[in-house]
Amino acid sequence: MQEKEKMRELYDTTKKLSGNGRGPERPVKSKDGEVITNIEEQRNRWIEHFKELLNRSAPLNPLNIEVAHTDLPVDVGPPTIEEISMAMRQIKSGKAAEPDNIPVEALKDT
Structure with a gap:
C-alpha cells in the first residue's frame, strides 16, 4: 500500500470512530x-x-411598528484620555501586530 492510501485509510477510520461525520440528512x-x-x-x-x-x-393589516428615532445620543467627538487609557488596559499583550504593524507592547509602553 502506498503512503497516500494508508493516510486515507487512517483518516477514514478515524472519522468513523470519532463520530464527527455528517449525520443522515432529513x-x-x-x-x-x-x-x-x-x-x-x-x-x-x-x-x-x-x-x-x-x-x-403583503398582509392586509400590517403590524403597527413605530418609526425608529434618528436623533440617538451618540458622542462622535474625539476620545478622552480616560477612554484611551481604559482601551489600552483592555488590550492583551503577546498578540500579533495589527495591520498597522505596531506591536501591542509598544503601545502599552508609551
Whole structure:
C-alpha cells in the first residue's frame, strides 16, 4: 500500500470512530407528506417551497411598528484620555501586530 492510501485509510477510520461525520440528512417530503427519493423531484420541491415562502402577498393589516428615532445620543467627538487609557488596559499583550504593524507592547509602553 502506498503512503497516500494508508493516510486515507487512517483518516477514514478515524472519522468513523470519532463520530464527527455528517449525520443522515432529513428527508424531503412532498406536500402530501410522502418522502421524495428522486434528486430531481427533491430539487423541484425545494423550488416550489421557496417560491411559496418568498412570493407571498403583503398582509392586509400590517403590524403597527413605530418609526425608529434618528436623533440617538451618540458622542462622535474625539476620545478622552480616560477612554484611551481604559482601551489600552483592555488590550492583551503577546498578540500579533495589527495591520498597522505596531506591536501591542509598544503601545502599552508609551
